[in-house]
Amino acid sequence: MRVAVMGAGAVGCFFGGMLARAGHAVTLIGRPAHVEAIRDHGLRMETRLFDEQVRLHADTDPSAARGAQVVLFCVKSTDTVSAARELAPYLGADTLLLSMQNGVDNAERLRETVPQPVSAAVVYVATEMAGPGHVKHHGRGELVIEPADGADALAQALVAAGVPVELSDNVRGALWSKLLINCAYNALSALTQQPYGELVKGEGVWTVMDQLVDEGLAVAAADGVTLVGDVRQAVRKIAETMPGQFSSTAQDLARGKPTEIDHLNGFLVRRGEALGVPTPANRVLHTLVHLAELSRA
Structure with missing residues (x-):
């Protein structure tokens, strides 16, 4: 091929x-x-x-x-x-x-x-x-x-x-499930420059991640998305299966490159606005990553 x-x-x-x-x-x-x-x-x-x-x-x-x-x-x-x-x-x-x-x-x-x-x-x-x-x-x-x-x-x-x-005939649902995982990890890993295993040891991190996922689940439900698997459980497992991994957003930020945050937490914010679903936690992280991009630039 x-x-x-x-x-x-x-x-x-x-x-x-x-x-x-x-x-x-x-x-x-x-x-x-x-x-x-x-x-x-x-x-x-x-x-x-x-x-x-x-x-x-x-x-x-x-x-x-x-x-x-x-x-x-x-x-x-x-x-x-x-x-x-x-x-x-x-x-x-x-x-x-x-x-x-x-x-x-x-x-x-x-x-x-x-x-x-x-x-x-x-x-x-x-x-x-x-x-x-x-x-x-x-x-x-x-x-x-x-x-x-x-x-x-x-x-x-x-x-x-x-x-x-x-x-799979439900790749849309699988993509959304991965999106919610990325929204839980990527910005936090980028802003702290920590790998997943260390990140989740921080005080209050799991609570913040739960809020990020809650907002994502609400947007997905409003958008008629049938998610694949147990997203909450998948979020917990990521820190175990990829403890040394820095998010792609963290890698981009460390290298002074533009991130994809508009297509992660930013996407949830836009879809939430369109569907009438509030996403305050995702909005904060979306904003903070853009501020970090400006400071790195």
Whole structure:
């Protein structure tokens, strides 16, 4: 299978690397520092099971996606539309775009931008870019994928590559469940610059997280979303299964990069306003992260 990864950061490098290890033709499209390192030495995949240099293609230009059967679409939610427009001239009519992003509405925005089949994916992985061309895996690594043309073949390839995959008709509910988990952790981890395991030891943190989740559950109910699993229990487990993980928002803030907070707590605030559901705790964290972005800038 010919696969391109658009926005090859930690998530894209991990799943693209897994497919490359299994023999698929993978091209990573990312930032120059990572591309240069990967071209020179391969992608270093440091995981709990192996530490290898994986050989694959890397480029900085979206034109490198030409001929791909599948694009793992991993850009920041803030860049969804602009990246899709850059990519569009190089996509085949049947190229599947798999949205592997934070937030719940990226697949919808992709469908409004390109005519190709689009599938939303819920990503459960703890990973980071530990240096140029070096992806470090901290835990998990499974996907929930929405049915679409080409999704079955991709799911089979991923499973054969060692990635657990579930095809689900309720990816919307799974995305919302993950959104509420992210809203509980991401901003707090960013503002304190603490990993999940240390974060939850703070006085009053679980109470704040419960309030954040309560607001999210109320918005989801008002929006007619059927959530997947027990969100409260899932929030508690994250600190146990990913104790050393810093949120993606924390990583962005530490590097002085724009965060995706508008698509996390900010999204809940906007949906709450539209549906008449108050979200004061989420509003405070949304505001504080933006203030922290300004101070870092």
